[in-house]
Amino acid sequence: QGYEGLVEGGDNIKQANWLSVSNIIQLGGTVIGSARCKAFTTRAGRLRAAHNLVEHGITNLCVIGGDGSLTGADIFRSEWAGLLEELVRDGQISEEVARENCRLNIVGLVGSIDNDFC
Numbered sequence: 001q002g003y004e005g006l007v008e009g010g011d012n013i014k015q016a017n018w019l020s021v022s023n024i025i026q027l028g029g030t031v032i033g034s035a036r037c038k039a040f041t042t043r044a045g046r047l048r049a050a051h052n053l054v055e056h057g058i059t060n061l062c063v064i065g066g067d068g069s070l071t072g073a074d075i076f077r078s079e080w081a082g083l084l085e086e087l088v089r090d091g092q093i094s095e096e097v098a099r100e101n102c103r104l105n106i107v108g109l110v111g112s113i114d115n116d117f118c
Contacts, residue, residue: 001032002065003039003072004039007039009052013056036068046075046083050087059101061105065108065109066111080103080104084102
């Protein structure tokens, strides 16, 4: 469910495998979900998203969207080190976990009908 899934965590984050994505090409829309997320526009929301990603050992994201999605990805990437520092300071993750997840790699793919790539 996009950034909403990152913020909410739980069952919104699951590993995809060949079986889970086979025979989806003929389906309309998106099977990975899509949702606008007001919480992700705040640092507190991005902090929750960072915690959920670290819990799952995820340090690579593929963000598909328009200007808002890709701008959000850039902000998230630029804050990543500070978010991890805050999680360590608050006792939510260890320093070792922060070191293991110290880099967030993001690939942005334009998925917009608004011609707003720039």
